[in-house]
Amino acid sequence: MMMRKLWQRSQTEHQGDASEDYRDEVLDVWATEEAKDSPLSSEKARFVAETDEGEVVGFSTYNEQTNELSGLYVKPEHTGKGLGEKLLQKAEEDAKNNGLDYLQGKSTITAKEFYQEHGYEIQEEITHEIDGIEMTAYEMNKDLT
Numbered sequence: 001m002m003m004r005k006l007w008q009r010s011q012t013e014h015q016g017d018a019s020e021d022y023r024d025e026v027l028d029v030w031a032t033e034e035a036k037d038s039p040l041s042s043e044k045a046r047f048v049a050e051t052d053e054g055e056v057v058g059f060s061t062y063n064e065q066t067n068e069l070s071g072l073y074v075k076p077e078h079t080g081k082g083l084g085e086k087l088l089q090k091a092e093e094d095a096k097n098n099g100l101d102y103l104q105g106k107s108t109i110t111a112k113e114f115y116q117e118h119g120y121e122i123q124e125e126i127t128h129e130i131d132g133i134e135m136t137a138y139e140m141n142k143d144l145t
Contacts, residue, residue, distance in 0.1 A: 047090045049074065049083045060087035062095055062103060069105035088118055096144045104141040112138055119143075 049058035058074035074083045095103055107115050120140040128137035
């Protein structure tokens with residue numbers, strides 16, 4: 001249940017983080033839609049960052065069957081401390097240890113630079129659709145070998 005609440009919060013907070021990059025209608029749908037490929041589905045590996053008090057403040061996820069990096073989030077009040085980088089590294093290390101030689105995924109305009117700084121290559125700009133609303137995103141991948 002805690003992960004579901006954090007996922008819902010991540011969706012809502014994307015409205016503020018991405019408000020300069022996306023139209024209001026995109027942000028509204030993004031914040032309320034739990035995608036069919038949500039990182040809460042059971043076949044995905046999950047890693048969390050917690051405070052000393054046990055509060056979950058971030059997560060990363062990937063799907064071992066599809067090589068998809070499907071979620072990375074850190075609460076805004078905990079950004080800038082390297083947690084996102086550590087969560088990304090943990091997912092990548094685990095994927096490599098499980099025999100995956102690459103990860104792929106979609107990046108928002110807002111997160112594009114973060115992923116590029118961590119070795120992800122943008123393959124193409126795409127139009128991602130959520131509930132009939134289109135938004136710009138990027139297909140990306142990283143070689144783990």
